[in-house]
Amino acid sequence: MNRSAIDLWVGIFVAIGFGAILFMALKVGNLMTLDRAAGYRLEASFDNIGGLKLRAAAKAAGVVIGRVEAIRLNPKTYEALVTLRVDNQYQFTRDTIASINTSGLLGEVYVALDAGGDTAMLKDGDRIGKTQSAVVIEKLISQFLFDKAAESGGGGAKK
């Protein structure tokens, strides 16, 4: 094996190696999380965030427009305080509603933003006024059973 043949093969090897990394960066993963700071912050308070996690998606009309950046508990009101990082190219009205949804029964939990008709827009650091907490399945079921028990006349209400 002479020198130039070895150099050629090593060059090919390194090139396809980086190609594989590039492939994974572009086609396999999403690069959106690279530009972390290219957006503005919005805050929202929820009674219950359900299974919402950090870096969950923030969607409007099903389109991903941002990420959940921070989740904290407000020590005075005992409500969950969620900070969203929204992409700079999207502006939302002051009467936008933020709700926590699940995509499908077993899908990921995300924050959905529904814009309203207000003329004024939310700015960096603003608080979203109206929020809708997550639907907690256990509460639904116990509610359903409670209603059922109430229907069949008060005796032996199962929890």
Added chain:
Amino acid sequence: MSSDVMFGVAHFLRRIGGAVTGSISRLGFASRFLVAIVWHSPQAFRRIHLTIREIYFAGVLSLVIILMSGLFVGMVLSLQGYETLKRYGADEQLGILVALSLVRELGPVMAGLLFASRAGSAITAEIGLMKTTEQLAAMEMMAVDPLARVIAPRFWGGVVSLPLLAALFSAFGIFGGYLVGVRLIGIDDGAFWGQMKAGVDFWPDVTNGIIKSLVFGVAVSLIAVFEGYDAKPTAEGVSTATTRTVVMSSLAILALDFVMTVFMFRGGAQ
């Protein structure tokens, strides 16, 4: 009779103690060895051709086994994953399953294990043989430092090769998963790639995989050159050293993998 038993037990304990202290002193020696290699590395980079040659022997010649294994692992993942996901009606998540398994874990770990068995053992055997035939001593007597000329290029060759091989393993595995999932089983093409793209993040998934393979590269390369350099200069010595390389590298990879996974992927906690 009982004094014989006690003697046997004492002897056994002494041997274990000796083995433990022996291992620890070897670990210390290996760490100093790593520092010495890095210290003598500038020459390996000035005469970059030496390192390129080692990248060829360690990396390029491992391509076939890495690519084939990656392809097969991806295909099997896809097959097995589909069976399980189908039960929960989540078969469209197959893309994410295959991609995340490969990129986060299987790519770096399996590429590391295969690399250790193929390239690592070859490096150990080569260096051990050079030691046995006095080539390293001859180099020393010719005032050429074997650490700089022989050991360091092989070390860096491994460190550079393994991350690239791991990336190729993952890429081919994903392709294999695509072949089985979309072409064979019939999952929707768009769902496969779309779900994958949504579920896999460059940071932390892909980058952590790269970091893992870098760490494995350092570990395997160090073990390979160290065992070769430290081998007893006989035929059995070289053979023992070669097996040790494969065994120690495999254990190191799995142990380091556990430690790094704990730090990197703490289950999406808040």
Added chain:
Amino acid sequence: MPAAVPAEFHTALTDTCRLDPDAAAIELADVSFAYDRRPVLRGITMTVPRGKIVAIMGGSGCGKTTILRLIGGQLKPKSGKVLVAGQSVPDLEPDALYALRRRFGMLFQFGALFTDMSVFENIAFPLREHTELPEELIRDLVLMKLQAVGLRGAAQFMPAELSGGMARRVALARAIALDPMLVMYDEPFAGLDPISLGVVGQIIRQLNDALGTTSVVVTHDVYESLKIVDYLYFVSEGKIVAEGTPDAVRASKDPFVRQFVDGEADGPVPFHYPARAYSKELFANVQ
């Protein structure tokens, strides 16, 4: 015959190690060495004058190779002095030691050729590592060294394709590639056929005379040594038991020298490894 390298190149190849021009090439004074707890050398004193060939002879495992390693700085003596051209080898800093080694050439027992390089590249190795000479000049030097050992036609072979004798000669050519001031030979005659024996012995003598180097030959081949060396030392059990010029050795009445030269099975170096009395051992289980 081997062409001496012109004076200009000598200066290109030397470097900053201070050599005492009046000192003997090598001096060992009361040197002792032990591997772990096993003593190998005890109170060795020997001198190698410049430009001479000196043989160190003895049975296997008596410490001859250890002496070479002490001279080359691969080992440090437990006590005593090892001086090469006036410099104390064990006390040298690593850089100075490497500078000194560039003036050495060493022929290892089985050649120790680099198996991944051709014969040509093996000999070019020290030239490429230690000089800035252009490739054409290196090529000429390599061919000259190969010519000196009679293997110019084998320049493109790989070490695996060479016979034992040829490999030994190539290693010799590599050892003298930088025109060393001291060449050490570790068992250069071991395992060679009679013709190769004569060839190697002749080359050692002629190179020594042509290059003006000092040579130390470690061997147990009495016949070849007596033909070519200027002085001999006999080592047994870590001590020097006899020494002298070839004529003195041939005429010597010393029992050790006689046993060695005549190849007697038993004598000052006993045939039997120390053991219990024979009758005791054989009849140990007989009541």
